[in-house]
Amino acid sequence: MRKEKLRIAxxxxxxxxxxxxxxxxAHPAVEYVAACDKFRERAEDFRETYGMARVFDSFxxxxxxxxxxxxxxxxxxxxxxxxxxxxxKAGKHVYSAVPMALKIEEILEIVRxxxxxxxxxxxxxxxxxxxxxxxxRKKFASGEMGDMVYAEAQYNHDMxxxxxxxxxxxxxxxxxxxxxxxxxYPTHSTSMVLSAANTFATKVSAAGxxxxxxxxxxxxxxxxxxxxxxxxxxxxHLANGGAxxxxxxxxxxxxxxxxxxxxxxxxxxxxxCSLLQHSYVKMDxxxxxxxxxxxxxxxxxxxxxxxxxxxxxxxxxxxxxxxxEAPIQAIGRLPKGFAGLGTGHAGTHQFMVDxxxxxxxxxxxxxxxxxxxxxxxxxxxxxxxxxLEGGILMDVPDVGNPPxxxxxxxxxxxxxxxxxxx
Numbered sequence: 001m002r003k004e005k006l007r008i009a010x011x012x013x014x015x016x017x018x019x020x021x022x023x024x025x026a027h028p029a030v031e032y033v034a035a036c037d038k039f040r041e042r043a044e045d046f047r048e049t050y051g052m053a054r055v056f057d058s059f060x061x062x063x064x065x066x067x068x069x070x071x072x073x074x075x076x077x078x079x080x081x082x083x084x085x086x087x088x089k090a091g092k093h094v095y096s097a098v099p100m101a102l103k104i105e106e107i108l109e110i111v112r113x114x115x116x117x118x119x120x121x122x123x124x125x126x127x128x129x130x131x132x133x134x135x136x137r138k139k140f141a142s143g144e145m146g147d148m149v150y151a152e153a154q155y156n157h158d159m160x161x162x163x164x165x166x167x168x169x170x171x172x173x174x175x176x177x178x179x180x181x182x183x184x185y186p187t188h189s190t191s192m193v194l195s196a197a198n199t200f201a202t203k204v205s206a207a208g209x210x211x212x213x214x215x216x217x218x219x220x221x222x223x224x225x226x227x228x229x230x231x232x233x234x235x236x237h238l239a240n241g242g243a244x245x246x247x248x249x250x251x252x253x254x255x256x257x258x259x260x261x262x263x264x265x266x267x268x269x270x271x272x273c274s275l276l277q278h279s280y281v282k283m284d285x286x287x288x289x290x291x292x293x294x295x296x297x298x299x300x301x302x303x304x305x306x307x308x309x310x311x312x313x314x315x316x317x318x319x320x321x322x323x324x325e326a327p328i329q330a331i332g333r334l335p336k337g338f339a340g341l342g343t344g345h346a347g348t349h350q351f352m353v354d355x356x357x358x359x360x361x362x363x364x365x366x367x368x369x370x371x372x373x374x375x376x377x378x379x380x381x382x383x384x385x386x387x388l389e390g391g392i393l394m395d396v397p398d399v400g401n402p403p404x405x406x407x408x409x410x411x412x413x414x415x416x417x418x419x420x421x422x
Contacts, residue, residue: 002360002361002362002363004069005029005030005031005032006024006027006029006030006031006032006069006070006093006357006360007030007031007032007033007034007067007068007069007070008024008030008032008033008034008068008069008070008071008072008095009033009034009035009036009056009062009063009065009068009070009071009072010024010033010034010035010036010046010052010072010074011036011037011059011062011071011072011073011074011075011083012036012037012073012074012075012076012079013035013036013037013039013042013043013045013046013074014037014042014074014075014168014169015165015168016074016097017046017072017074018046019342019343019344019349020072020074020124020349020353021033021046021050021052022050022341022342023338023341023343023349023350023353024072024353024357025050025051026335026337026338026341027335027337027338027353027354027357027420028335028337028420029357029358029360029361029418029420030357032053032067032068033050033052033053034052034053034054034055034056034062034067034068035047035052035054035055035056036055036056036057036058036059036061036062038075040055040057043055043056053067054067059075059083059086060086063086063087063090063092064090068092069091069092069093070092070093070094070095070120070360071083071087071092071093071094071095072095072096073087073094073095073096073097074097076169076170076177077098077099077102077177077180077184077185078102078177078180078224080096080097080098080099080100080101080102081100081101081102081103081106081107081109081110082101082106083096084096084100084101084106084110084121085106085109085110085113088110088113088114088117088119088121089113091117091119092119093119093120093121093360094119094120094121094122095122095124095356096121096122096123096124096373097123097124098123098124098125098185098187098188099123099184099185099186099187099377099380100123100187100370100373100374100376100377101377102184102381103381104378104381104382104397107373107374107377107378107381107399108374108397108399110370110373110374111370111371111374111399114369114370115370115402115403118363120356120359120360120363120366121366121369121370121373122352122355122356122359122366122368122369122373123187123368123370123372123373123376123377124352124356124368125187125188125191125352125368125373125376126188126259126345126346126348126349126352127153127187127188127189127190127191127192127195127259127376128191128192128195128367128368128411129329129346129347129348129351129352129411130192130259130260130345130346130348131297131298131299131326131328131329131346132192132260132261132271132273132278132298133191133192133193133195133196133261134328134329134411134412135271135278135280135294135297135298135328136151136192136196136197136261136264136271137195137196137198137412138412139269139271139280140196140197140198140264140266141198144268144269144282145264145266145267145268145269145270146266146267146268146269147240147241147242147266147267148197148199148238148240148242148264148265148266149242149243149265149266149267150242150243150244150245150263150265151193151196151197151242151243151244151245151261151263151264151265152193152244152245152246152247152261152262152263153189153190153192153193153244153245153246153247153259153260153261153262154189154246154247154248154249154259154260154262155185155186155188155189155247155248155249155258155259156247156249156252156254156255156258156259157249157250157258157259158249158250158251158252158253158254158255159178159213159214159217159230159250159251161255162178162250163178166178175214175216175217175222175223176222176223176224177223177224178217178223179217179218179219179222179223179224179225179227180223180224180225180227181225181227181229181232181384182208182229182230182231182232182248182249182250183206183229183232183234183248183380183381183383183384183387184225184380184381184384185248185380186234186246186248186376186377186379186380186383187373187376187377187380188258188259189246189247189248189259190236190246190375190376190377190379190380191368191372191376192259192260192261193244193246193261193264194238194244194375194376195367195372195411196261196264197238197240197242197244197264198240199238199239199240199242200238200239200375200396200398201236201237201238201239201244201375201378201379201396202237202238202239202395202396202398203236203237203393203394203395203396204234204235204236204237204379204382204383204386204393204394204396205234205235205383205386205391205392205393205394206232206233206234206235206383206384206386206387206391207232207233207387207391208228208229208231208232208233208384208387208388209229209230209231209232209251210228210229210230211228211229211230211231211251213230213251214230214251217230218230227384229384229387230249230250230251231247231248231249231250231251231252232247232248232249232383232384232387233245233246233247233248234246234247234379234380234383234386234387236379236396237393246379246380248380255317255318255319256316256317256318256319256322257273257275257276257322257346260273261273262274268282268283269281269282269283273298275316275317276295276299276303276307276313276316276317277293277295278293278294278295278297278298278299279291279292279293279294280292280294296327297326297327297328298326298327298328299326300321300322300323300324300325300326300346300347301324301325301326301327302321302324303316303320303321303322303324305321306320306321322346323343323344323345323346323347324343324346324347325343325346325347326346326347329347329351330412330413330414331347331350332414333354333413333414333415333416334350334351334354335354335420338350338354351411352368354416355367355368355409355411358409358416358417358418359409361418361420362407362409362417362418364406364407364408364409364417365402365406365407365408365409366408366409367408367409367410367411369402369408370402371399371400371401371402374399375399378396378397378399379396382394382395382396382397
């Protein structure tokens with residue numbers, strides 16, 4: 001166990017970061033938090049609001065400071081890879097919001113640096129901790145589902161509800177960033193399926209939808225990537241012999257659930273989700289199936305409390321009661337200091353913060369370590385190119401495995417491997 005506690009500088013004091021600073025501050029493995037943002041006044045606001053130790057003038061100042069041993073990256077998506085690389089080279093542990101990076105070479109470099117330095121890297125991906133992923137992962141790992149045949153997952157986030165995120169940091173030029181290729185941000189979907197099946201993609205092909213609604217966001221010259229697609233879907237060839245369809249949609253009539261596994265089919269048992277309905281079927285030797293409604297186990301506790309109300313469906317599909325924990329999530333292992341603090345994205349925030357702290361303190365790899373993060377990110381980067389070239393089948397780079405003697409934390413464990421004085 002590492003005796004020194006975490007001393008973290010948060011890079012990017014935006015709306016999403018606000019959900020995480022209180023959790024890191026409350027964790028018993030953390031003794032110091034600082035802020036840094038390209039807009040100094042936002043960092044100062046964080047310092048005052050959350051009682052942070054100081055404000056750094058720049059990212060470079062933060063990673064060269066002896067006051068911090070870790071960096072939490074919450075800046076714009078296109079900066080994650082570069083910042084993670086520079087922080088690792090400076091000897092800092094890294095927690096990064098998704099995605100890992102937008103360039104293949106940056107992903108490969110992060111993996112190389114983590115292998116070389118042994119520093120803790122974690123991509124804060126919610127999908128691994130979502131109830132459907134936990135359910136499928138446990139059932140599949142037990143052998144009950146047999147061989148994995150096919151799965152589907154998607155992230156539906158219409159631009160009508162997303163544009164303000166880009167306006168916050170980009171101002172009048174927000175459309176340039178908002179035109180990010182959907183498959184550059186695939187990890188909410190890929191992580192659920194790939195972590196459940198304990199596999200990775202070897203090949204991919206994809207198709208994209210050319211947007212007609214906002215031609216000033218998507219199209220040649222309209223964004224930093226000349227990306228024409230508002231919606232994209234990719235078909236993954238998996239190392240275990242199965243297949244998966246992943247869809248990333250930014251122009252679609254949908255709200256809740258925003259990201260979920262809609263199907264996970266095995267040779268002996270299968271799971272399906274339709275909005276709020278979670279179904280599990282097992283087949284016996286004679287071909288008869290047993291059906292189980294597992295909705296109350298996978299839906300947030302607060303959501304289930306309201307299901308007898310007459311307007312339940314209308315409110316639920318518009319996001320009501322959707323942010324808290326579900327019974328399947330192991331909240332008993334979370335620090336006592338998290339009690340009463342907010343969480344989000346189907347109750348996943350607290351688990352991600354705890355797992356980064358656990359990985360750092362124990363020296364184990366986090367559940368979404370550099371190798372796993374690469375496997376979740378790389379298929380989308382390759383698939384976007386496939387879509388641009390008419391859907392041709394392309395190879396996904398194989399990052400291999402971490403050293404055999406490096407232990408990895410399970411996201412589904414009931415107890416932690418490192419203890420703290422609370």
